[in-house]
Amino acid sequence: MNYPITNARVRFFLLFLTLFTCTGAWAQNPVVSLTGGPCVGSILTVTSNSTPTQIAFSLNGNIVATSTSATYTTTAAGSYTATVTTATGSASTSAVVISALTTPSIVISAIPSGTNICAGTNVNLNASVTTQGTAPTYLWKKNGSPVGTNSPTYSVNTLATGDVINCTLISNAACASPTSASSNNITYTINPPLTPSVSIVSYSGTSICSGTPLLFVATPTNGGPTPSYQWYVNGTLTLTTSVDSFITTALNNNDSVYCKMVTSVPCPTVETVISNKIGVSVSTSVTPSVTINANPGNTICAGTSVSFTATGINGGTSAQYQWLQNGTPITGANNSTYTSSSLVNNDLINATLLSNATCATNTLANSNVIKMTVNSAGTPAVSIIARNGSTLCDGDTATFIATPSFGGTSPTYTWLKNGTPLTTAINADSISVAGLSWQDSISVVLVSNERCATTTTATSNKIGFIVDQHMTMTVAISANPGASITAGDVVTFTASITDGGTVFSYQWYLNGVKLTGSISPTYSTNTLANNDVVTCIVTAAQPCITNPIVTSNAITMHVSSNVTGLHKGALTISIYPNPNSGNFTVNGNVGDEKEVRIEVSNLLGQVVYATNHTVSNGILNQQLNLPSTIPNGLYQVKIKTNSAFEVIKFVLNK
Numbered sequence: 001m002n003y004p005i006t007n008a009r010v011r012f013f014l015l016f017l018t019l020f021t022c023t024g025a026w027a028q029n030p031v032v033s034l035t036g037g038p039c040v041g042s043i044l045t046v047t048s049n050s051t052p053t054q055i056a057f058s059l060n061g062n063i064v065a066t067s068t069s070a071t072y073t074t075t076a077a078g079s080y081t082a083t084v085t086t087a088t089g090s091a092s093t094s095a096v097v098i099s100a101l102t103t104p105s106i107v108i109s110a111i112p113s114g115t116n117i118c119a120g121t122n123v124n125l126n127a128s129v130t131t132q133g134t135a136p137t138y139l140w141k142k143n144g145s146p147v148g149t150n151s152p153t154y155s156v157n158t159l160a161t162g163d164v165i166n167c168t169l170i171s172n173a174a175c176a177s178p179t180s181a182s183s184n185n186i187t188y189t190i191n192p193p194l195t196p197s198v199s200i201v202s203y204s205g206t207s208i209c210s211g212t213p214l215l216f217v218a219t220p221t222n223g224g225p226t227p228s229y230q231w232y233v234n235g236t237l238t239l240t241t242s243v244d245s246f247i248t249t250a251l252n253n254n255d256s257v258y259c260k261m262v263t264s265v266p267c268p269t270v271e272t273v274i275s276n277k278i279g280v281s282v283s284t285s286v287t288p289s290v291t292i293n294a295n296p297g298n299t300i301c302a303g304t305s306v307s308f309t310a311t312g313i314n315g316g317t318s319a320q321y322q323w324l325q326n327g328t329p330i331t332g333a334n335n336s337t338y339t340s341s342s343l344v345n346n347d348l349i350n351a352t353l354l355s356n357a358t359c360a361t362n363t364l365a366n367s368n369v370i371k372m373t374v375n376s377a378g379t380p381a382v383s384i385i386a387r388n389g390s391t392l393c394d395g396d397t398a399t400f401i402a403t404p405s406f407g408g409t410s411p412t413y414t415w416l417k418n419g420t421p422l423t424t425a426i427n428a429d430s431i432s433v434a435g436l437s438w439q440d441s442i443s444v445v446l447v448s449n450e451r452c453a454t455t456t457t458a459t460s461n462k463i464g465f466i467v468d469q470h471m472t473m474t475v476a477i478s479a480n481p482g483a484s485i486t487a488g489d490v491v492t493f494t495a496s497i498t499d500g501g502t503v504f505s506y507q508w509y510l511n512g513v514k515l516t517g518s519i520s521p522t523y524s525t526n527t528l529a530n531n532d533v534v535t536c537i538v539t540a541a542q543p544c545i546t547n548p549i550v551t552s553n554a555i556t557m558h559v560s561s562n563v564t565g566l567h568k569g570a571l572t573i574s575i576y577p578n579p580n581s582g583n584f585t586v587n588g589n590v591g592d593e594k595e596v597r598i599e600v601s602n603l604l605g606q607v608v609y610a611t612n613h614t615v616s617n618g619i620l621n622q623q624l625n626l627p628s629t630i631p632n633g634l635y636q637v638k639i640k641t642n643s644a645f646e647v648i649k650f651v652l653n654k
Contacts, residue, residue, distance in 0.1 A: 031048070038099055123159060142164070166186070196271075218275060246259070259275040261273050306372070316356035346374075392468070400442055437467055471499035485559055600637055
């Protein structure tokens with residue numbers, strides 16, 4: 001039945017609604033619940049007995065979404081709740097815990113770990129997994145086909161080359177995503193059993209000459225990529241190496257060589273094998289040589305026919321010769337003899353021998369060189385030299401060498417001392433003579449058999465001698481004015497040499513320390529201190545000195561620093577000009593003194609100039625002219641009387 005809506009009915013409904021709201025007689029919170037999960041990405045659903053006006057979803061107490069939708073898709077792990085607001089009230093659900101997604105993983109490994117294995121090897125494979133759940137499933141595959149059982153391990157001993165092993169994990173973990181994971185692949189190379197062997201050969205043959213390198217090379221079978229070789233000579237290990245060759249020069253006749261090889265193939269039936277043995281025959285080496293001579297000799301007249309003969313040693317059964325003139329092969333001159341009548345002066349003739357002898361150390365040998373002296377005509381001459389020079393020490397032996405010209409092929413020599421033949425001399429172009437005295441002379445008479453000589457006899461130059469006695473050098477030094485001085489005094493030390501010859505070098509020392517630049521026979525200084533010790537070392541250049549380096553006596557100086565009546569600065573002295581060119585005037589008052597000493601010294605204390613002057617009426621006015629040899633520099637003038645002295649520095653600038 002339909003009731004018409006009248007104003008009275010509307011007013012009654014509004015009054016009823018007001019009374020209901022104000023009195024709360026019908027106000028009521030909804031009954032709500034939250035379901036869903038358990039993993040991130042799942043949908044949460046709110047159930048309410050009243051129509052929601054607002055639903056607020058919270059994660060760990062923080063609102064993450066507000067709407068009127070009854071569902072929410074989770075995006076993170078944590079504790080979710082929902083607060084539902086309706087027209088009559090609001091209520092919160094209990095919490096729903098959402099877990100994070102996890103990813104299963106699987107890695108397989110094998111024992112043995114290598115993938116290059118021998119046929120028949122038992123391989124144990126093991127799966128290491130994460131997020132597998134409580135009841136995971138293992139699917140082992142070989143080359144894509146299922147093998148093994150639902151187990152984290154798989155064993156196999158029938159693998160072939162190229163086989164690929166992997167495993168798939170199916171996880172039953174609550175929030176696994178995805179639920180399956182594939183392992184790494186293990187690909188195998190299977191090696192069949194191999195039998196190694198080795199053989200050796202000699203690349204230089206088995207018959208050699210002593211000292212000749214002999215190369216042995218091993219040829220391996222199934223030696224692997226890195227075999228090692230042990231080489232034995234007569235059963236004794238000689239070399240261990242990673243190369244397949246052995247070279248030696250130390251073999252003897254009837255030695256035997258063999259090799260042991262240690263294979264590196266993966267699956268050998270044996271690891272070490274022994275090669276064949278090679279015996280060697282070693283012959284003694286010989287050295288070819290060749291010498292030549294000339295007939296009638298190497299000194300001839302122009303146009304003389306000269307026959308050269310080569311004598312070969314160890315030339316073999318068919319020695320080959322080649323004659324050379326001035327270093328150039330002579331065409332057609334290939335026999336052991338060579339004859340020429342067109343030689344000129346200073347031609348050089350030699351020969352080579354090409355040997356075919358067994359075990360020749362070298363096949364080509366060079367002969368001596370014959371230098372030809374070709375004369376048209378000439379006068380014999382001879383000159384001599386003394387190998388030791390013309391100055392000897394007493395008792396020395398002198399050697400003389402004669403150089404002839406136009407002497408012929410077999411000249412004779414008569415050696416003379418002071419014009420008298422030496423009875424001990426031999427017919428030779430050199431002689432040694434002992435016991436020569438002062439101004440003895442040696443000469444030689446040459447008798448030539450040169451066919452082109454205008455005369456047969458020639459007399460050499462005379463060599464006279466200065467014979468020095470062996471001497472023992474001594475060195476003594478003295479000090480002027482003496483070893484007892486006053487501080488600042490100039491002392492000059494002089495070295496005196498006995499039996500030392502005429503040429504010397506000097507080196508002065510102060511307290512054992514070398515004085516740089518002090519290399520003269522004298523040494524002067526005014527800087528000595530008490531107990532300073534002065535010495536000098538002299539080196540002689542004379543040849544007959546038995547002790548060419550001698551250290552002098554030592555002079556110990558006694559230097560007084562407090563001499564009564566001698567005072568520095570007690571004089572009134574000046575010099576001018578300063579700087580100067582070496583010409584200057586010393587001027588001043590010296591009191592009652594009648595004489596002064598003026599000394600000029602350098603910064604080393606060496607006195608370079610000294611002079612004494614007489615003074616009139618106590619006034620010194622003396623011009624000095626220094627020697628021009630004194631170099632520029634800083635110097636000091638010391639003016640000294642019996643009771644006082646003064647020192648003034650000046651600059652010498654010429």
